[in-house]
Amino acid sequence: MDETPLHILVADDNQSDRMILCAIVKKMGHSVCEAADGNEAINQFLEHKPDIILLDVIMPNLNGQQAAKSIKALAGEDMVPIIFLTSLQEASDLATCLESGGDDFISKPYNKIILQAKINAFSRMLKMHNTLQDQRDVIRENNEHMRHEQQVARAVYDNVAHSGCLDLPNIKHMLSPFSIFNGDVLLAARKPSGSIHILLGDFTGHGLPAAIGAMPLAEIFYGMTAKGFFMVDILREINIKLKKILPVGYFCCTCMVNLSFRRQEIEVWMGGLPDFGLYRKETGEIERIKSNHLPLGVLSSQAFDADTATFRFIPGDKLYMWSDGIIEARNTEGELFGDERLFAIFDEPDSELFFDNILKNVNQFAGENGRDDDTTLLELSMVDESEIAKVDIDLSSGAVTGPTDWNMVYTLRDETLKTFNPLPVMLNILNDVPALRNLSGQLYTLMAELFSNAFEHGVLGLSSDLKKTADGFAEYYRLRNIAMESLKDTFVKFDFDLEPLDKGGKLTIVVEDSGEGFKYDNNNFNLKSEDNSAYCGRGIPLIYSLCDSLIYFGKGNKVQVCLSWKTQLEE
Amino acid sequence: MPINTSIKGDELTVVVEGRFDFSAHQEFRDAYEDADSGVNKYVIDMAKASYLDSSALGMLLLLRDHAGGESANVRISRCNADVKKILTISNFEQLFTIE
Amino acid sequence: MSHLNISQIEELKDIMEDSFGDLVMTYLNDSDTKMMALKEAISSTDSLQVAELAHSLKGSSANVCAESLSALFKTVEDSGRAQKLDDVSQVFEKIEQEFLLVKAQLQELQ
Numbered sequence: 001m002d003e004t005p006l007h008i009l010v011a012d013d014n015q016s017d018r019m020i021l022c023a024i025v026k027k028m029g030h031s032v033c034e035a036a037d038g039n040e041a042i043n044q045f046l047e048h049k050p051d052i053i054l055l056d057v058i059m060p061n062l063n064g065q066q067a068a069k070s071i072k073a074l075a076g077e078d079m080v081p082i083i084f085l086t087s088l089q090e091a092s093d094l095a096t097c098l099e100s101g102g103d104d105f106i107s108k109p110y111n112k113i114i115l116q117a118k119i120n121a122f123s124r125m126l127k128m129h130n131t132l133q134d135q136r137d138v139i140r141e142n143n144e145h146m147r148h149e150q151q152v153a154r155a156v157y158d159n160v161a162h163s164g165c166l167d168l169p170n171i172k173h174m175l176s177p178f179s180i181f182n183g184d185v186l187l188a189a190r191k192p193s194g195s196i197h198i199l200l201g202d203f204t205g206h207g208l209p210a211a212i213g214a215m216p217l218a219e220i221f222y223g224m225t226a227k228g229f230f231m232v233d234i235l236r237e238i239n240i241k242l243k244k245i246l247p248v249g250y251f252c253c254t255c256m257v258n259l260s261f262r263r264q265e266i267e268v269w270m271g272g273l274p275d276f277g278l279y280r281k282e283t284g285e286i287e288r289i290k291s292n293h294l295p296l297g298v299l300s301s302q303a304f305d306a307d308t309a310t311f312r313f314i315p316g317d318k319l320y321m322w323s324d325g326i327i328e329a330r331n332t333e334g335e336l337f338g339d340e341r342l343f344a345i346f347d348e349p350d351s352e353l354f355f356d357n358i359l360k361n362v363n364q365f366a367g368e369n370g371r372d373d374d375t376t377l378l379e380l381s382m383v384d385e386s387e388i389a390k391v392d393i394d395l396s397s398g399a400v401t402g403p404t405d406w407n408m409v410y411t412l413r414d415e416t417l418k419t420f421n422p423l424p425v426m427l428n429i430l431n432d433v434p435a436l437r438n439l440s441g442q443l444y445t446l447m448a449e450l451f452s453n454a455f456e457h458g459v460l461g462l463s464s465d466l467k468k469t470a471d472g473f474a475e476y477y478r479l480r481n482i483a484m485e486s487l488k489d490t491f492v493k494f495d496f497d498l499e500p501l502d503k504g505g506k507l508t509i510v511v512e513d514s515g516e517g518f519k520y521d522n523n524n525f526n527l528k529s530e531d532n533s534a535y536c537g538r539g540i541p542l543i544y545s546l547c548d549s550l551i552y553f554g555k556g557n558k559v560q561v562c563l564s565w566k567t568q569l570e571e
Numbered sequence: 572m573p574i575n576t577s578i579k580g581d582e583l584t585v586v587v588e589g590r591f592d593f594s595a596h597q598e599f600r601d602a603y604e605d606a607d608s609g610v611n612k613y614v615i616d617m618a619k620a621s622y623l624d625s626s627a628l629g630m631l632l633l634l635r636d637h638a639g640g641e642s643a644n645v646r647i648s649r650c651n652a653d654v655k656k657i658l659t660i661s662n663f664e665q666l667f668t669i670e
Numbered sequence: 671m672s673h674l675n676i677s678q679i680e681e682l683k684d685i686m687e688d689s690f691g692d693l694v695m696t697y698l699n700d701s702d703t704k705m706m707a708l709k710e711a712i713s714s715t716d717s718l719q720v721a722e723l724a725h726s727l728k729g730s731s732a733n734v735c736a737e738s739l740s741a742l743f744k745t746v747e748d749s750g751r752a753q754k755l756d757d758v759s760q761v762f763e764k765i766e767q768e769f770l771l772v773k774a775q776l777q778e779l780q
Contacts, residue, residue: 014730016697023685058725087729109678109732112685204625248636249629253661272661294662298632303641 006030006123009050011041011067012085013059017108021054021085024112028119038062045071045080052122054106056085057097065100072101079129081122085110150181153211157218164188164222165196168388172355172379183210184323184376185252187218189225192427192444194390195260197225197234198380201296202253202273202323213252213297216241227424228444231258232306235269235296239304242297251297255321259313261385266313269306271295274324274339279351281316286346289319312470313382318351325374326358329366337365355379390441403433404500411493417455418484423447426494433498435505435565446546446561447494449539450511454492457538458515458557460484464538490514506564517556574598582612588619591627599630603637613638618649623657635666646670673771675735679779682735694776697734701727701769708746712758720758721750736772739765 008030010021015036022032033048035041037059045053053071057064068082084102086094094105103122106115166173166188175186183203190196199221203210217238224234235256242252253272260267270276272295278287293305313319322342329337345357358377408429412422427444430436436443456462460483466472495510518538544550547561574595575586585602587595603613613634617623635643646668650658658669683690704727711719728743742765749758 014726015700016693016730017733019689019693019696020682020685020733023687023689027685058722087725087732108729109735112681202625204629249626249633251629251632253625274660291660291662294665298666 006051009053011035012056038067041067053082068101170381170383174377185214192228198257200255200321239296240301251295253295267308267310269308277320279318317382319380321378323376408496413491414487453538454513458513459490504566510560512558520552520556576602583610584614586616590622592624593626613645615647623654678735691780717750717753739768
């Protein structure tokens with residue numbers, strides 16, 4: 001006998017028959033309730049919820065088959081085995097019994113052994129069915145929870161990543177809203193100077209673990225880019241963070257790009273992602289950009305290699321970035337889309353169609369297997385800077401008046417000069433002055449030029465003549481690396497002086513370096529570079545255009561610029 | 572995905588067959604964790620491995636960590652073209668000897 | 671000659687335990703009532719009623735191990751279903767006789 005006592009309904013219009021059945025069932029340890037016709041059977045079912053029903057076929061009022069139909073309908077998802085009590089012999093009669101909802105038969109005279117065997121069998125089936133239903137309900141509930149959690153996670157992630165500029169006119173991108181759960185990350189932000197930082201990341205794994213690393217990564221990316229940090233510094237920070245928080249064996253394959261409109265260059269760092277494509281308008285050729293670093297989160301910060309590659313990038317050129325979701329897309333035969341098919345798309349003569357063609361080809365290839373989740377694709381075009389809106393610095397923080405009357409000197413020496421970029425820190429301090437926030441872009445460019453002059457031309461003694469040719473480019477950086485290795489008794493000093501004026505203020509910046517200076521003429525800053533090669537690359541005309549006054553001192557290693565502004569009246 | 576091991580002196584060889592992916596996680600880990608503490612060198616034999624995905628890369632990193640991190644002696648040998656390609660893209664030759 | 675299947679009735683007694691007597695009484699009273707109705711149905715040549723009543727009695731008789739009695743009821747049921755009630759009265763007489771014998775044996779066993 002089965003362990004679990006059941007409640008069994010006995011429906012037979014014949015009293016003595018009912019008595020026998022009840023005796024057999026009770027002897028098995030189960031409890032019974034009785035009915036003498038079809039209607040009573042249905043009522044008993046509703047009231048007592050029996051586990052198994054023994055149902056006579058031929059009964060007055062409502063017969064067994066009708067009762068069975070009603071009871072099965074009322075039971076719905078629940079399993080209620082019905083054993084018909086029948087002396088019908090015809091196969092067709094038995095068939096109609098099954099159709100009406102019967103699960104089995106037993107004939108008169110009732111055989112105790114057979115009845116017990118059938119009840120036991122159904123008892124086991126019931127247990128299995130109920131276990132399955134319970135498990136299914138638990139799974140269903142867990143799934144609901146997980147779906148809800150994913151939505152919350154996505155909302156949190158969106159809040160961290162929303163300040164991006166993926167909608168700039170020179171960027172086309174494709175990213176599924178739930179790609180975050182495949183570990184794919186696509187971020188874009190403007191630096192104060194106007195340059196664009198792009199980061200494409202592919203975390204190992206799937207689901208929430210893959211998504212979790214994306215949040216600190218996005219915060220660091222956006223925070224540091226807005227403050228004007230260099231790409232390599234941002235990558236180093238992200239690497240440290242991921243190495244710290246991700247377990248061993250988890251990492252993020254990453255590509256980061258710095259697009260400079262002014263220099264018409266892209267600077268690229270690739271770790272662990274498949275080859276990307278760089279399209280050159282002049283030749284119509286596609287250059288492959290290869291991964292030459294380990295993914296982020298693997299190496300310690302001492303071992304981390306921040307080496308970047310720089311490429312000329314002129315209007316008409318395009319960079320294509322993707323995660324391996326495209327290359328690994330499978331068709332119904334299990335074939336991979338692959339790197340060759342992807343690069344073959346660039347054989348098409350019209351570069352305007354590349355982006356759409358990539359998407360179209362992958363979707364066609366994958367067919368019904370196609371899931372948008374796994375396609376992350378970005379096209380970055382070089383355009384004239386005038387086509388892109390000015391950078392919008394967040395002005396929401398800071399006191400109303402801020403500090404209006406102060407002086408600060410900041411000196412960098414030797415090793416620090418080599419490794420530390422002081423511009424973000426200094427810009428941060430200047431941004432505390434509300435009036436200066438409007439001039440943030442101008443200030444940053446100014447300070448960047450002054451620092452570059454002081455460091456590259458002053459301290460390192462390099463001439464930017466070299467940068468004019470392709471070979472010279474490489475030579476310049478070679479000389480630069482050599483000079484960086486032997487910094488001794490060098491410095492660059494910034495002196496900031498802010499004073500209020502009647503209805504406004506004035507900022508004076510003096511930059512001094514330990515270099516040899518150059519031959520300057522304080523009365524003529526618009527000299528063309530051919531006339532005075534020392535001016536070349538020092539961006540003097542640019543600096544001059546950004547400030548009210550520009551004066552060089554001594555041997556040319558000390559320069560003073562002044563900026564003043566009028567306070568805007570409330571409208 | 573079957574994993575076999577053999578020891579010769581202080582060198583443990585782990586043979587990986589078929590697809591090296593997440594399903595191999597536990598077996599792979601057991602293969603080197605259960606080994607004698609006298610093991611100093613590790614060889615991952617990929618001759619019969621058809622495919623390697625990012626979770627496999629993660630497993631290799633875990634092994635390297637177990638084997639001493641920076642000072643680990645881990646060789647990944649007999650890789651086919653596909654496997655080699657994946658290891659190259661990830662620049663794993665900076666961390667492992669790949670043959 | 672036994673009008674009850676002896677081995678089966680022993681099993682029935684085993685199943686019913688102390689309620690065996692109640693079962694016999696219930697069966698006998700129930701059958702009495704139904705047989706009267708059957709007689710009525712036969713005289714009014716109500717084939718449907720004949721078949722239904724005979725079917726019920728066939729079943730309950732089988733359950734109390736009165737196999738021959740049950741077989742007789744089956745014959746009546748078949749005739750009722752076929753709507754050929756000509757020979758039914760004769761069979762019914764046999765039924766009445768068999769019933770008395772079964773009744774006696776059952777009461778002896780109590």
